[in-house]
Amino acid sequence: MGSLTREQVAQFEEEGYLLVGGLFDPAEDLDPIIEEYKGVLDRLAGELYAKGEISSLHGDLPFGERLIRVYQESGKVHAQYFDFSLPQADVKPDTPFWAGPAVFAAMRNKRLLDAVESLIGPEVYSNPVQHVRMKPPERLTPKDEKGLVQLGKTPVHQDNGVVTEDADKTQILTVWFPLTRTTVKHGCLSIWPGSHRKGLLDHCPTDIGLGIPGKLLGGSKALPMPMERGDVLFLHKLTVHASFSNTSDEVRWSFDLRYNPIGQPTGRTHFPGFVARSRQHPETELREAAAWEGLWRDTRDHLATIEMGKFNRWNKENPACA
Ligand SMILES: O=C(O)CCC(=O)C(=O)O
Numbered sequence: 001m002g003s004l005t006r007e008q009v010a011q012f013e014e015e016g017y018l019l020v021g022g023l024f025d026p027a028e029d030l031d032p033i034i035e036e037y038k039g040v041l042d043r044l045a046g047e048l049y050a051k052g053e054i055s056s057l058h059g060d061l062p063f064g065e066r067l068i069r070v071y072q073e074s075g076k077v078h079a080q081y082f083d084f085s086l087p088q089a090d091v092k093p094d095t096p097f098w099a100g101p102a103v104f105a106a107m108r109n110k111r112l113l114d115a116v117e118s119l120i121g122p123e124v125y126s127n128p129v130q131h132v133r134m135k136p137p138e139r140l141t142p143k144d145e146k147g148l149v150q151l152g153k154t155p156v157h158q159d160n161g162v163v164t165e166d167a168d169k170t171q172i173l174t175v176w177f178p179l180t181r182t183t184v185k186h187g188c189l190s191i192w193p194g195s196h197r198k199g200l201l202d203h204c205p206t207d208i209g210l211g212i213p214g215k216l217l218g219g220s221k222a223l224p225m226p227m228e229r230g231d232v233l234f235l236h237k238l239t240v241h242a243s244f245s246n247t248s249d250e251v252r253w254s255f256d257l258r259y260n261p262i263g264q265p266t267g268r269t270h271f272p273g274f275v276a277r278s279r280q281h282p283e284t285e286l287r288e289a290a291a292w293e294g295l296w297r298d299t300r301d302h303l304a305t306i307e308m309g310k311f312n313r314w315n316k317e318n319p320a321c322a
């Protein structure tokens with residue numbers, strides 16, 4: 001079952017990635033997400049304006065321009081405000097997140113799950129390692145106290161490297177898609193074809209996140225993945241990837257989701273997943289957006305009261321990081 005051809009599945013297995021053009025209908029599947037996020041941005045602008053952190057609501061600007069202005073004026077990239085996940089440390093009772101109905105609908109999208117089913121089988125769990133990424137143009141992005149852009153390129157990594165060891169033997173599948181056209185200039189994803197055959201490589205903590213030292217890549221070349229609205233990229237959990245800086249004038253806006261066969265560890269036990277599709281037990285599927293939002297709300301409230309521990313296995317003392 002599933003919607004992918006045998007050739008597409010073979011390409012995923014051999015190369016560690018599969019780009020499916022036009023899997024989504026942009027108007028039907030993506031525009032509702034954009035509409036929903038307009039409301040989220042409107043709320044953020046309202047809150048910042050009330051606190052005197054921005055001089056105007058900028059309500060007349062289109063989404064991307066408004067986001068850029070709000071970030072610039074407040075001197076902060078408010079990524080967590082939009083994300084449907086939580087930080088890996090210092091979660092507080094008022095840590096913001098957005099787990100709205102249009103996001104939930106995308107995670108349960110039939111066309112998407114039909115393709116996922118071809119790659120990991122019919123019992124599909126929505127793994128909670130997931131993000132919305134709105135990467136502003138680098139030159140307009142506020143910097144942190146070290147002088148680094150608060151949200152820029154993504155270091156070279158494997159998704160297996162950013163979860164805990166319990167997920168090493170699982171079939172976690174990464175699903176990446178843009179909400180807006182994403183070219184090389186926008187800082188699209190870049191992948192190393194066939195790298196999933198090399199096993200898990202060492203990752204090192206860096207100022208911008210976990211990264212694989214360049215010397216471990218053995219001179220192999222990355223393949224940029226510019227994508228149109230509606231395109232979806234599937235990645236094996238060991239496929240090496242990264243993303244460039246955004247040198248365009250527009251926000252680069254993407255979702256990355258993960259799925260695994262039901263019952264396998266997610267590699268992020270603190271966070272809540274859900275049954276997205278089960279042919280065996282359809283009654284276990286989560287179908288209520290509000291219930292999903294509630295899972296994240298309960299998780300946030302609980303995590304605010306405990307010490308979370310480590311989210312990955314790596315440390316700077318590893319000789320590979322020298
Ligand atoms: O979008 C990016 O810049 C990085 C995304 C990524 O690493 C992922 O989806 O696993």
Ligand SMILES: [Fe+2]
Nearest residue numbers: 157158159241
């Ligand atoms: Fe990744």
